[in-house]
Every structure is written in C-alpha cells, then in structure tokens.
Amino acid sequence: MLPLVILGSLLHFVYDWSGHKKLAAIFGAVNESYWEHIKIAVWPVVLLQVVLFALGGYRESSFVPAATVALYSIPISMIGLVFLYKSFTRRNILWIDISVFALIIVCAQVLFVQILRELTPSTLTIALSTVFLVGLLASFLLFTMRPPAEPDVFIDPLTSKHGLPGHAQDFEAHLRGEDRPSTRAQEPDVNDS
Numbered sequence: 550m551l552p553l554v555i556l557g558s559l560l561h562f563v564y565d566w567s568g569h570k571k572l573a574a575i576f577g578a579v580n581e582s583y584w585e586h587i588k589i590a591v592w593p594v595v596l597l598q599v600v601l602f603a604l605g606g607y608r609e610s611s612f613v614p615a616a617t618v619a620l621y622s623i624p625i626s627m628i629g630l631v632f633l634y635k636s637f638t639r640r641n642i643l644w645i646d647i648s649v650f651a652l653i654i655v656c657a658q659v660l661f662v663q664i665l666r667e668l669t670p671s672t673l674t675i676a677l678s679t680v681f682l683v684g685l686l687a688s689f690l691l692f693t694m695r696p697p698a699e700p701d702v703f704i705d706p707l708t709s710k711h712g713l714p715g716h717a718q719d720f721e722a723h724l725r726g727e728d729r730p731s732t733r734a735q736e737p738d739v740n741d742s
C-alpha cells in the first residue's frame with residue numbers, strides 16, 4: 550500500500566511538472582482544494598484495481614462492487630476525517646493531512662479486500678455498482694475541468710479560485726516573479742493624498 554501513497558503524493562506535483570498539460574490535470578492536483586487531494590488518492594487506487602481486474606479480478610463477481618465501495622469510501626472518509634480534525638485545530642496541519650491521506654488509502658484497500666471476499670452479488674448489484682463506478686470516475690474527469698463553484702470542497706484555499714484557469718494564472722504569474730493575487734500585499738496608490 551505504500552506505493553499507492555507514494556504515487557498519490559507524486560500526483561500532487563505532476564500538473565506543475567508537466568507545464569500544465571490537461572492530461573496531467575486529470576490525474577494530478579491542479580490546486581490545493583479538497584477535491585484535488587481526494588483525486589490524487591483515488592487515481593492510484595483506480596490504477597491498482599485496473600491492474601488487478603486485468604490479472605484475473607474479472608473472474609470475481611464481487612470485484613466491481615468491492616472496487617466501487619472502496620473508491621467511494623475515499624472521498625467520504627477524507628472529507629469526514631479532515632473536517633473532523635479541523636474542527637479541533639481550526640487549520641490544516643500538514644503531517645495530519647498526510648497521515649489521513651495514507652490512512653484513507655489503506656482503509657479503502659482493506660474494505661476492498663473484505664467486500665471482495667465476503668460479497669456474493671446479484672446481477673443487479675454488479676450492474677448498479679458499474680453505473681456508480683462510471684459516475685464516480687466521470688466526476689473526477691468533469692470536475693477537474695469544470696468544477697462547481699462550491700466553497701467547501703472545490704475552492705483552493707490559497708487562491709480562493711477553483712479549477713484549472715485560476716491555478717494556471719497564478720503559476721504563470723509566479724514564473725514572471727509576481728506573487729499570487731490573493732497573497733500579494735496591496736500597494737498604496739501613489740495618487741492618493
């Protein structure tokens with residue numbers, strides 16, 4: 550499970566490393582919003598599940614339902630745990646954020662294995678799981694490119710913006726040696742008396 554945590558951590562930087570390529574935006578964090586941090590936890594797990602499915606998981610009738618539940622557990626658990634600890638600390642603490650990130654990935658894998666072993670799903674359960682799985686993955690694609698202007702999950706707390714355009718503008722301004730607009734100190738107007 551450590552490789553999943555490492556891969557997810559690397560995905561935090563891949564968008565900037567790529568020079569803001571849209572393909573990298575699908576998998577990497579494009580800003581510091583909760584959504585983007587959830588996304589970088591989900592994609593390594595999806596990759597593992599695709600590999601496991603190809604290596605024989607397709608023979609297990611419970612594979613898709615187990616994968617679906619495990620993947621849905623990531624955003625729910627991450628938001629719940631981060632907002633819980635922040636209700637006490639009133640701020641994000643990096644080592645706690647990283648610990649929650651790792652814990653959520655591990656718990657999702659444990660949940661996946663338990664459901665895979667214990668569930669004997671009906672055809673309807675498999676079909677519904679497939680629909681929900683496709684919906685979840687589609688939301689990660691769509692909401693990266695066109696996130697809702699929802700303030701708690703999709704807004705970058707550093708820039709107060711959401712989605713690709715805000716991050717790219719801030720990054721380009723940084724490359725030009727300018728501060729981020731939201732963190733730049735207001736300079737007094739020389740025309741004021």
